[in-house]
Amino acid sequence: MTDRRRDVQDLRTVLVVEDDEAVRSLVAAALGDIGGLDVRSCGSATEALAVVSDVAPDLFLLDVQLPDMDGAALAGALRTRPGLAGTPTVLLTGRPDLAERMRHDDAAIIGVLGKPFDVFALADALRAVWTAWRDSRA
Amino acid sequence: MTDPAGHGGHSGPVRRSVTLFVDQARGQVAALERAVADAGPGDADAALGAARGLAHTLAGAAGSMGFPDLGRLAAALEILLEGASTHGPSRRVWAQIRVLAHRVVGRVEALSVDDSSLVTGPGPAPPPAPLAPGLPGARVLVAWGGTGTVEAGSSVAERLALYGWKVRLVADTTTADEGLTAQTGVKPDLVVVDLDALPEGVATLTRLTGPDGPWSGVPWCGAAAQPSAALRMRVVAAGAAGLLSVPLTADAVVDRHADLREGGHEEAVRVLVLEGEPTLANLWRWILEGAGALVDVVDGPDAVPFGGSDDPDEGIWDAVLLAAPDASDGAATLAMALRRDPGLAAVGLVLLVPSPDLGPVASTLARGGDAVMTAPVEPDLLAATVLGQAARAQAARRRAGREGGGPVLLRGTLERRLAYRMGRARALDMPLSVGWLGPGDTEAGGAVEDWAAADRGLARLLRERVRPNDLLGRGPGDGLVVGLPAVTDADAATLLATVRDAFAGLVPDTPLAVGWAGLTDPDAPADETAAGLIARARFRARA
Structure with missing residues (x-):
C-alpha cells in the first residue's frame, strides 16, 4: 500500500459530493481514514460550488443524482471556477447506465464507480482510475 | 470485503x-x-x-x-x-x-x-474453488499415516502414476500437521488423507486449503474404513470434496477427481423468461442476472423459438421461467406444451402463478418435478428456485446418453455429437481426428478374456486425457472412441501412443488395438458420416 501511494502521490485531495449523509460519512472514512487521502465532503451541489475554490481538489467524486443538480452538470459547473478547468471527475452511482452516458458526453468524467462499494477498496479503485487517466495524458 | x-x-x-x-x-x-x-x-x-x-x-x-x-x-x-x-x-x-x-x-x-x-468482518470462507477442467496428469498428494500402512498407500500411489498422475506420498507420518505442512512447497490438484490414522487431518487441511493457506482452493478428500454419516458431514462441513472408503483404490481417487473436474466445469446458466408485463420482465431479468444467469426475455408464447439448438450437447436454455398473467390454466397449458417440445425436454421449468390453488395442469407439472411458485415472490427464493431447476437440467444433460451414467457416451449419442462437430470443423476449415481403441488379438490369435475390466481402465485413462470439448464414447467392436476437434492426425497419433503405453502398464498382457483417422485425410470422402470416420479409424487399428 505504501509503495502504491508513493506511486500515485499526486492524487491527494478529493472533493466528495453526496447527498446521503450516511454514505457521505462512509465515503469520507473510505478515502480519508482508510485510504489516506485528504477529503472534503459536501451534501449538495450548492455547498460544493461554495467551497470548491478554497479546497482546490485534484479530483471530484460526485453522486450522479443530487437533489439540486445532477452529477454531470455539477462537474461542468465546478470546472468553471478559476484554476479548476482541468480537474477530472469520477461519478459514484447506483445507476451505472446513467453515469456511463454522462461519461460519454463529457471527457473530463474519467471514471464511474458503482454503489454498493467496498469501503476498504474504494480508495484503491479511485487511485486506479486516477493513475490510468494521468498515464493517458503523459 | x-x-x-x-x-x-x-x-x-x-x-x-x-x-x-x-x-x-x-x-x-x-x-x-x-x-x-x-x-x-x-x-x-x-x-x-x-x-x-x-x-x-x-x-x-x-x-x-x-x-x-x-x-x-x-x-x-x-x-x-x-x-x-x-x-x-x-x-x-x-x-x-x-x-x-x-x-x-x-x-x-x-x-x-x-x-x-x-x-x-467477512463471513465464513467459501468452499474451495472447483478444479480447472481438462488438466491431464493431476498432481495428487496422498497422506497415509501410522506405522505399517505404507504398503496400502504406496500401492495406490503406484497405480495412480499409471494413470499419468504425479503422486507424492506422505507415509509413516504420525501427525497430519507434521506430514502435510512439510509438503506445502508444492501445490497439488487434490489431497487425500487417511482420517483413521490422522483424524486431525480435517483441521490441518481446513487450514492449509483455506483462503489464507498455502493450498488455498485445493480440493481434498478424507478416507476412512468406516465412513459414517457423522464423519461424512464433518469433513464436508470442513470444506472437503468428500469421503472415500478404505481400502482406498486409485480408481476411486481418479473417479472422484473426474467428478470434481466435471462439476467444476463452469457452465453459464441460461434462462428464458416469458413475461408479458414489461415492469415485471425487468424485475425477473434483474433478479436472475444478479444471480449470475444469462437471461432472454420474451413477452409471449409466439416469441418462443421452439425446436432448441442444432447442437445435441446444448439446449438453448437451462431453465424457463413462465409467469402466468392470470389465474386461468392457460400458462400451465403452455408450460406443458413447452415440456413436450423435444428441444426443451431437458429444460428446468418454473411456473409462476398468481394463486396457490393449482389447477390440474399446474398440479401435474408440480408432480413431475417442475417448480410451481405463487406470485408475488421473494427475489432470493425465485433466483434460488430457477437456478436450482437449471442446475438439475444441466446435470441431467451431462448424464444423458452415457453408459451407466459414467463418462462413456452411448454409441448413438457419440455419433450424433461427433457429426455436429464434424459439421462445425468443415464449416470452419479446422482439423478433427477420431481415435478407436479396442481389444487387440492375443498372440494365439484369439479374443481377449475379461475385456470388461480392461475397458473400464481404458475409459479412465482416456477420460484423464481428453479435453472438456472432446468426445469419449462407445464405438463398434467393443472399442472406445475419442473425438478430437481441432486436433491433427499427427497430434492424435501422439496422444493415442501415450494412452497405449499407459494402458500397457495399467492392464499388463492385454493387447490393445489403436487406430485413428482425420476428417481431412486424402482418402476421406467429402460427405463422410461420423460412423464412417469411426469405421476408418477402426479399420486402421485392425490393418
Whole structure:
C-alpha cells in the first residue's frame, strides 16, 4: 500500500459530493481514514460550488443524482471556477447506465464507480482510475 | 470485503457511518411505507416517485454499509417502482411492490449495527474453488499415516502414476500437521488423507486449503474404513470434496477427481423468461442476472423459438421461467406444451402463478418435478428456485446418453455429437481426428478374456486425457472412441501412443488395438458420416 501511494502521490485531495449523509460519512472514512487521502465532503451541489475554490481538489467524486443538480452538470459547473478547468471527475452511482452516458458526453468524467462499494477498496479503485487517466495524458 | 476482520484500526469511523445509516434508514422506510400507501394502483405519480427515490437511496447505501441483502431487496423494489412510474402499476405489479416494500420495511426495522459485515468482518470462507477442467496428469498428494500402512498407500500411489498422475506420498507420518505442512512447497490438484490414522487431518487441511493457506482452493478428500454419516458431514462441513472408503483404490481417487473436474466445469446458466408485463420482465431479468444467469426475455408464447439448438450437447436454455398473467390454466397449458417440445425436454421449468390453488395442469407439472411458485415472490427464493431447476437440467444433460451414467457416451449419442462437430470443423476449415481403441488379438490369435475390466481402465485413462470439448464414447467392436476437434492426425497419433503405453502398464498382457483417422485425410470422402470416420479409424487399428 505504501509503495502504491508513493506511486500515485499526486492524487491527494478529493472533493466528495453526496447527498446521503450516511454514505457521505462512509465515503469520507473510505478515502480519508482508510485510504489516506485528504477529503472534503459536501451534501449538495450548492455547498460544493461554495467551497470548491478554497479546497482546490485534484479530483471530484460526485453522486450522479443530487437533489439540486445532477452529477454531470455539477462537474461542468465546478470546472468553471478559476484554476479548476482541468480537474477530472469520477461519478459514484447506483445507476451505472446513467453515469456511463454522462461519461460519454463529457471527457473530463474519467471514471464511474458503482454503489454498493467496498469501503476498504474504494480508495484503491479511485487511485486506479486516477493513475490510468494521468498515464493517458503523459 | 477485502479487509480482514480487524479493519486495520479504522472501525471507529466505519461504525459511526453504519450507525448513521441504520438510524437514517428507519426514517426512510417510514416515509417509504407512507408513499406506497398513498400510491394505490393506478394512482398518485408523486407518491410513486417519492417511493422510488427512497428505494433508490436505500439500494445505493445498504450494500456499502454491509447489508447486501437489504440492498438487493431495495434495488428490486426500485426497479418495480421505476417501471410502475413509466408503464403504470398493474394489479400484478402492485402486488409485487407491496410484498417487496413490506420486506424492505421489515428488514430495516430488524437492522442492527452489529449485523453489518463492515462491523463483524467477512463471513465464513467459501468452499474451495472447483478444479480447472481438462488438466491431464493431476498432481495428487496422498497422506497415509501410522506405522505399517505404507504398503496400502504406496500401492495406490503406484497405480495412480499409471494413470499419468504425479503422486507424492506422505507415509509413516504420525501427525497430519507434521506430514502435510512439510509438503506445502508444492501445490497439488487434490489431497487425500487417511482420517483413521490422522483424524486431525480435517483441521490441518481446513487450514492449509483455506483462503489464507498455502493450498488455498485445493480440493481434498478424507478416507476412512468406516465412513459414517457423522464423519461424512464433518469433513464436508470442513470444506472437503468428500469421503472415500478404505481400502482406498486409485480408481476411486481418479473417479472422484473426474467428478470434481466435471462439476467444476463452469457452465453459464441460461434462462428464458416469458413475461408479458414489461415492469415485471425487468424485475425477473434483474433478479436472475444478479444471480449470475444469462437471461432472454420474451413477452409471449409466439416469441418462443421452439425446436432448441442444432447442437445435441446444448439446449438453448437451462431453465424457463413462465409467469402466468392470470389465474386461468392457460400458462400451465403452455408450460406443458413447452415440456413436450423435444428441444426443451431437458429444460428446468418454473411456473409462476398468481394463486396457490393449482389447477390440474399446474398440479401435474408440480408432480413431475417442475417448480410451481405463487406470485408475488421473494427475489432470493425465485433466483434460488430457477437456478436450482437449471442446475438439475444441466446435470441431467451431462448424464444423458452415457453408459451407466459414467463418462462413456452411448454409441448413438457419440455419433450424433461427433457429426455436429464434424459439421462445425468443415464449416470452419479446422482439423478433427477420431481415435478407436479396442481389444487387440492375443498372440494365439484369439479374443481377449475379461475385456470388461480392461475397458473400464481404458475409459479412465482416456477420460484423464481428453479435453472438456472432446468426445469419449462407445464405438463398434467393443472399442472406445475419442473425438478430437481441432486436433491433427499427427497430434492424435501422439496422444493415442501415450494412452497405449499407459494402458500397457495399467492392464499388463492385454493387447490393445489403436487406430485413428482425420476428417481431412486424402482418402476421406467429402460427405463422410461420423460412423464412417469411426469405421476408418477402426479399420486402421485392425490393418
